Amino acid sequence: MKQLRELAGLRTIDVAYHLDVAESTVRNWEYGRTMPRLRADQFAQLCQLYKCSIEELAKASQNSQAEAFGKSSG
Numbered sequence: 001m002k003q004l005r006e007l008a009g010l011r012t013i014d015v016a017y018h019l020d021v022a023e024s025t026v027r028n029w030e031y032g033r034t035m036p037r038l039r040a041d042q043f044a045q046l047c048q049l050y051k052c053s054i055e056e057l058a059k060a061s062q063n064s065q066a067e068a069f070g071k072s073s074g
Contacts, residue, residue, distance in 0.1 A: 001060045002030040004050040018049055032068025035061055 005015060005026075012030070016023040019042050028034040038046065047057055 001057075001064045004052055004057070004060050005030070008050045010049060015046070015049060018045060029061065030064055032064040032066070035065065 005012070012023050012026040015026045019026075019038065021038075025034070029036050036043070036046070043054065043057070047054055050057065052060075
């Protein structure tokens, strides 16, 4: 998810502001600690911010979790 954010030229604080969540929440998504738990309209807004489809967002979220799991188990 971090890569999508960076490609969109956004900072974690920017995403947090637009979605009305804490900056630490955005960082937790990126580090795979948690999955985004958002309303449908917030998911749509996140896709607009990241300039991606919902499928790309879901894949990025899964990849973040997979990376976090790989780091913690290895």
